[in-house]
Amino acid sequence: MSELPLQSTQPMLEAVNLTKRYEDGVLALDRVSFQVRAGEIFAMLGGNGAGKTTTINLFLNFIEPTEGEARINGIVTHLEPLKAKEQIAFVSENVMLYANFTAIQNLDFFARLGGQTHYTRDDYHNVLLRVGLAKEAHHKRLRGYSKGMRQKCGIAIAILKNAPAILLDEPTSGLDPKAGHDFIELLASLRAEGKAILMSTHDIFRAKEIADSVAIMNDGKIIMQRPAAALVDTDLEQLYMQYMAGRSSELVG
Amino acid sequence: MLSVLIQKELKAIILSPKFTATFIICSLLMLLSVYIGIQEYQNSVKQYDAGKQLIDEGIREATSWHSVRYRAYRAPDPMQIFVSGLNYDIGRWSAINSQSMVKLRNSSYTDDPIFAVFRFIDFTFIVLVVLSLFAIMFTYDAVNGEREDGTLKLVFANSVPRARYILAKCIGGWLGLVVPICLPILLSILLVQLFGIPLSADNWLRLATLIAAAIAFFTFFIILGVLISAMTKRSSVSFLLALVAWIVFVLIIPRAGVIVAGQILPVPSTAEVEGQVQSFSRDRWATFYTAQEERWRERSLHNNQSEGDLSAVEEEKLWKYMEEDDAARKAVQQEIDEFDRKLNDDLRHRRTAQERLAFSLSRISPASAFQLAAMDLAGSDIALKSRNEQAMDLYRTEYTQFVQAKQAESGPGGGAFTIQIDTEKGVSIGTPRDQAAVDATQLPVFVPPTFSFSDAAATFLLDLGLLLIFSIVAFGGAFAAFLRYDVR
Amino acid sequence: MLRILIEKEIREIIGSAKFAVIFGACAILILTSCYVGARTYQANRAQYEAAKAENLRQFEGMTDWFNIQQHRIFLPPQPLASLVNGVSNDIGRTTEVWGRGELSAQDSKFGDEPIYAVFRFLDLEFMFQVVLSLFAVLLGYDAISGEKERGTLKLSFANAVPRDKYILGKIIGSLTALTVPLVVALGIGSLLLPLLGVPLSGDDWLRLFLVILTGLLYFAAFLTLSIFVSARTERSSNSFLVLLVVWILCVLIVPRASVLLAGRAVNVPSVDEIAAQKARFQQQQWHEDRASWSNFKPTKSDDPNAMMDELNRYMEEQADIRDKKMQEFTARLNEQRYNKQVEQQNLAFSLARVSPAATLSLGVTSLAGTSITLKDHYNDEAKAYQSLYANFMKEKTGTNPGGRMFMFRAKIEDGEEVKPEPINPQELPEFEYHQPDLAQSISAAALDMGLLAFFNLLFFAGAFVSFLRYDVR
Structure with a gap:
């Protein structure tokens, strides 16, 4: 692949x-x-x-x-x-993601669902930084995220699928x-x-x-x-x- | 402005698919419950009439008052259609005779436990459980839902005073939910009319007040929902809070009150009290019989002196002895009755104290206040038992006096038989004093205790007042919370 | 893949505020119901002991077994009945035992102390039937439709995820996440029981275990039902509404409506009618008997004592014959009513079993020994005791005291009254209540447990099939 x-x-x-x-x-x-x-x-x-x-x-x-x-x-x-x-990887419009999960947890779930089980925590941080999500937000639950932050998460998920x-x-x-x-x-x-x-x-x-x-x-x-x-x-x-x-x-x- | 806001609330409620669905469910449930109530009431009436008829037949066939097994039946009340209360838990009849005390026996649930398995649903239950749940479902997101939709910001971009907004929320929600609910209520009353259940003016008054209490209860939950939504930011949180509040108010507090009261003021069981009465009664009877035996021994000494046939004089003497014995027996009976009454009064007092405590505790919840009000109004409240037992007790005195008078007329010994053992002639048994029939024309009739609006008013007004206070407090809370609400 | 999905499901549920609140409420309610059950049991036990002691005390000082009257037996409170009330509060607990004749239990708990009937009890069955099912609905109504609304369904299916695995993961994950904490709470609640002074035998523990198992099956049925409904609806608000309607139907309407229907379909003669018929028959018997007594001719007419004995024997014979006739008559009447009742019950329960709530109720009450059969069972036990009692009295007095009768026999020897010895009431055979056989209870509950398992499978299959065709967009 x-x-x-x-x-x-x-x-x-x-x-x-x-x-x-x-x-x-x-x-x-x-x-x-x-x-x-x-x-x-x-x-x-x-x-x-x-x-x-x-x-x-x-x-x-x-x-x-x-x-x-x-x-x-x-x-x-x-x-x-x-x-x-x-x-294929997919970025959807206005995705809400799992509100009770942190960005890292959301990424982890979808990455593993996409068959990418080799990622480490650092990989998740890096990709979140790459899409422009500040480090302090990574461990916050998505409930408090703005629309733009959630969209960035969605893009990060797509990138991770590689x-x-x-x-x-x-x-x-x-x-x-x-x-x-x-x-x-x-x-x-x-x-x-x-x-x-x-x-x-x-x-x-x-x-x-x-x-x-x-x-x-x-x-x-x-x-x-x-x-x-x-x-x-x-x-x-x-x-x-x-x-x-x-x-x-x-x-x- | 207020009317604009109220109109919007009304539209928001009535046009939602949620409303149509819940409205239909509520209507069906209410009609079903009243239909079941009517069926059960008609059954009760049938049973009641049949019971009375059986008693009359029994009297007609009796050959002595001794063999009459009189029963007083508790009369059904058409209000039980709406509030079954304790109707099916409390015995339906009590035996009336001089030997045993009044005690209601054979409740519907004891006779036919199948009905106890799933209990009845009545109008009160529907209001108590279903309507309150629906009230909460409609108002839990009244304020925070608008915030989530962004409409709250839009509204307050205009010059709308907050007080007016929250007032409109409450009024609009109230109108939108209460007015439609009146339709199935009216329909169910119509159903009662269709089935030809006779309702007296007093019944109508009680029914109207019951509906007022139901609406007051419903109002509380509508406003409670608004209050909770004005205290939280997210509707998912307020939904959970509202649900927990509902469970606590409707399911937990009423029961917990009774349990706590039972722990604080324990009451001995009926079986225990009856056991005490019985040992007292046994003691008394033992002395009575020893005395009687003594008397008979003396009497037989007299009799032995005159040998030969039992002359008419002798027989008259025998009946005189029996009269003496009868009088002695009555004295003992009275003594036992008094003891029993004393113990039962004591038990009743303790029970009343326990009940009062339990109900005071559970009245923290509007659900209990409503339930108690409804039961008070319908006369199927906790006093139903004592009310009937007291009336029956009075009747018992009347009845025994009547029967005694009758027995005195026809002479003692009705229903009794004599056994004579004679060394010469052997044993002979006779029933000399039976009559062909008893004359029951002047038998006093048991009139079931009447229960009317004025009897219920005292306790009922307290509960209705409580319901109003609960609603007002909730409204005040919602008002205060919303004034400080972050509309962003 | 399945593991990832299950893991996510569990994490998502456990991390949610909804779960925390609901589980907290559940745990408190379960513990409360266990505590209340234990206290109720103890209160009932104390009442029972007091009544029993009082019953024996009244015989103290008696000198002749012949004079014992009003011997009463009581239905002892059962530990499990306090957790699963069933009809135990509605049926009579006190039975007056005579040496012969029909027995009828009186004084139900609710009739005696209506205060408890005002708001009913808060028992474990109620918790399961009403509260836990409501919670299952709350936790499962947006299982699928909620994911759709959040867009995560699309995102998940942009990956190579088979649908069957996804729904399987969903169901297994939710079931695990929700039942495990419940099991813990229920386990703690059950373990509290012996600490609160409720003696549970090995048999009781097994019953309790099965009650909890049945409750969990019921909970799972509502959870799978919720997932099923949410897999059939587009919006979670719709699925919630549908589920609420279904919940009200299952929990509140169907059980009661089926009893009502059965009551209309099968007409059971009222207790009063039957009692009147019996009374009339008895009176008739009595009259006939009294007429026949004049036929009594003693064989020896010189000894009054012998004559008295002979008369006693004759009277007892008569009483036995009367009793037998009466028994036949009442047996016939009772059987007629009983058959009708059974017919009515069967119809009502078959109809009611459409609803999982009714199935649960019937199942757990069977297991706890508080089902509708408790009344008959208690009556059977009392009857068994009656014959024991009758034999005992025969042994003690020579006759079977069949009715309410006082007899004073003074033993006079050589003109001196012999001071009689008081009897020892403790000699009276004790009434031992045996719960219905465990095997019997289990076989009665097996149908309901099976039915609940079937509901689970049905809803599971429904959810599965619906989801295969679900529009994930």
């Missing part, structure tokens, strides 16, 4: 015609396809209900696709979910600007380690700053997908607004 296929041509995360229609008939995701390679950050942009979280849930096999498949390192998630999940792919669902929500900035740097360093990163976000500026590839989603479809290189000179915000306006005028028309 630690030998990362840096030069591999096989994508680490791959969505193939990923479609999800819920029992109530709502089409949450409509034939979405994309690839994320090792050492690459893929950002999904879009409003609420665009299908970003559904995509992530499909990769985690929390739900099964109606059509198509999500692959992690070539493993189809809904066919071999447990094997696939060994390859998986080749990382899924992030709105990771910057709740972080203050300084922490947001630190987080971007952290992501960059994870990319440098060769991780494949899939994140959903509302935050256009951050996405542009860090992502290698950006997809704008609406109504369960990817309506625009560009590599970051192609975005350098583009005003992503304007583009986004343009697309959204186009969509709504379509709807009105």
